[in-house]
Amino acid sequence: MFKMVALFKKPEDPEEFDQYYFGTHLPLTEKIPGLRKVNVTKFTGSPMGESPYYLMCEMFYDSKEAFKEASKTEESKASGKDVMKFAGNLVTFMFGEEVNE
Template identity: 45%
Template sequence: MVKLLALYKQPENKESFNDHYYNVHTPLAKKMPGLEKVEVTEIFGAPTGESDYHLLAELYFKDKETLMSSMNSPEGKAAAKDLMGFAGPLVTMMFGKVVEN
């Protein structure tokens, strides 16, 4: 299993960001073909106090090929376009392989 990770820095207006994230962006992302699971972590702090980060989203796919195909699908492109429109400067995206110990 692999996942697409999206790590979001603190937005200026959390209420507006969360409204768009949960009510517009997440429904778009959930339409991506091959998506098996979505987990969102709302970050509330760090061992040193405040965190520079607001959210971590993890989107799970069967394998790398399914992930890449999904990102290149019309639904994946729509989600990416929306992401860049409301959170482009705030988001860092990564791919990862799930390793079970």
């Protein structure tokens, strides 16, 4: 499986962030055609203490090609525009492939 990972730094107001993320952004993202699964993790710490990251969202697709096709859809464009609106200064995106399938 191919995945896109969004890592979010800790927001100034975590409660407000959570309300928007889980109430508005995540439902928008889940509408993307071809998106197979979404895993969201809230970080509680690290071996060194506090984590620089607050939340991670993993979005799974069947393949890199499936991701590319999904990225062309209006739903994907809406999700991308939305994340930049509310968390553009907090989010880092990465791509990867599962190796332990």
